[in-house]
Amino acid sequence: MPSLGRLHLITDTRPGCDPLAVVRAALPVARADLVVQVRVTDDTTDRQAYDLARRVREHCAPYGATCLVNDRLHVALAVDAHGGHVGADDLPVAAARRVLGRDAVLGATAREPDAAARAVAAGASYLGVGPCHPTATKTGLPDPIGTAGVRAVVAAVDVPVIAIGGVTVATVPALRAAGAYGVAVVGALSTAADPGRATAELIAALTC
Ligand SMILES: Cc1ncc(COP(=O)(O)OP(=O)(O)O)c(N)n1
Numbered sequence: 001m002p003s004l005g006r007l008h009l010i011t012d013t014r015p016g017c018d019p020l021a022v023v024r025a026a027l028p029v030a031r032a033d034l035v036v037q038v039r040v041t042d043d044t045t046d047r048q049a050y051d052l053a054r055r056v057r058e059h060c061a062p063y064g065a066t067c068l069v070n071d072r073l074h075v076a077l078a079v080d081a082h083g084g085h086v087g088a089d090d091l092p093v094a095a096a097r098r099v100l101g102r103d104a105v106l107g108a109t110a111r112e113p114d115a116a117a118r119a120v121a122a123g124a125s126y127l128g129v130g131p132c133h134p135t136a137t138k139t140g141l142p143d144p145i146g147t148a149g150v151r152a153v154v155a156a157v158d159v160p161v162i163a164i165g166g167v168t169v170a171t172v173p174a175l176r177a178a179g180a181y182g183v184a185v186v187g188a189l190s191t192a193a194d195p196g197r198a199t200a201e202l203i204a205a206l207t208c
């Protein structure tokens with residue numbers, strides 16, 4: 001399995017967004033440092049999710065970027081994605097591992113050390129940890145864990161920790177200092193005036 005990219009671009013399929021345009025802008029900048037996670041709104045049909053994921057997968061290939069699918073692992077399999085991401089309301093990690101197979105990239109959401117260690121024992125190859133900071137992108141989230149929460153999870157596991165939730169280029173240095181391997185963003189790229197430039201700034205912050 002290639003090493004995991006440090007910048008996880010999560011697609012924003014809310015009304016008014018153009019997720020493929022953001023992916024197209026980010027790929028030539030971040031190349032193999034990019035992981036594109038296809039995440040769709042709940043009212044998106046499987047056919048729509050499949051069509052988006054198939055196109056993302058095709059776009060990623062020439063750049064060596066990784067394509068993951070959030071929640072809908074049958075879509076991940078159908079488009080030959082590199083893997084998927086699951087959280088508390090999705091298939092359990094061990095079941096997701098069985099679905100995706102031994103070699104797939106499998107991310108799991110965790111916000112505290114015990115749950116993180118259980119997810120890794122069940123087969124997660126990386127953890128999405130957060131929300132680290134306040135965010136308006138997803139409702140119903142628990143309180144942010146901050147950099148101290150990230151540090152606690154990092155100390156408990158031996159897989160890459162991807163910090164998520166309210167991440168901006170300004171917050172990356174502190175997250176990296178807390179041990180995060182990388183970051184996952186929605187708004188920092190989907191609402192950027194120039195997503196290519198925003199990608200370059202995030203990559204610079206992640207790799208310095
Ligand atoms: C990298 C990363 N981390 C966390 C999440 C959140 O997953 P989940 O808790 O299942 O919530 P939804 O994204 O499904 O609403 C993620 N998608 N990616």
Ligand SMILES: Cc1ncsc1CCOP(=O)(O)O
Pocket residue numbers: 130131134135136137138141164165166167184185186187188
């Ligand atoms: C899906 C998800 N899970 C925890 S925070 C979040 C949304 C992150 O979006 P943003 O990067 O815009 O804060």
Ligand SMILES: [Mg+2]
Pocket residue numbers: 070071085086087088089090
């Ligand atoms: Mg989920």
